Amino acid sequence: MQTNDRFVVVDLETTGLSPQKGDCIVEIGAVLVEGGSKKATFQTLVDPRRLIPYYAQRVHGISDKMVKGAPTVEEAIPLFLEFAQDSCLVSHNARFDRGFLDFFHPGLGHPHLDTILLSRRLIPGLSSYKLDVLIEELNLAISGRHRALGDAEATADLLLHLMNLSGEISEILPRCLIPNRCASA
Secondary structure (H helix, E strand, C coil): CCCCCEEEEEEEEECCCCHHHCCCEEEEEEEEEECCEEEEEEEEECECCCCCCHHHHHHHCCCHHHHCCCCEHHHHHHHHHHHHCCCEEEECCHHHHHHHHHHHCCCCCCCEEEHHHHHHHHCCCCCCCCHHHHHHHCCCCCCCCCCHHHHHHHHHHHHHHHHHHHCCCCCCHHHHECCCCCCCC
16 A cells, blocks of 8 residues: 555444344445545435434434435445545445445445554554544544544544555555455456
């Protein structure tokens, strides 16, 4: 990974933890990182076509009223993929975001980098690798926590910090990519 590589940092807000149990995406936020800096953003609310549970609303603050009239997941993911193009996707806890993306858009071929795995390799010894902990530990700013674009912005800042910390890290990159279940499809 070099600073001239193209990454799209993505974060999802959802109705719960498992698309297999009926949970759905309610917001997609993404930040294009290219040439070692943030270049553009993408954000959309998503109508899950179901009620958003109260416990989920308490986490991200997205209400049923807010998503009324928003694109459905079948409409929103293609919009996101148009923004992402052929970039490497990046998430903090990529298995979660990728699980939802793969469930609602089978065959997604993008590699997906996990900043938790990358942080563990480059900043060993922390008691936790939660996004809040890393942001505080590295003195990075965060706004809009638990909203998709705010978390994507924070994760993009974390990615840029890790890239600067390491310089050329291509030798550890493969160990920080989550398995692409659809790569052989």
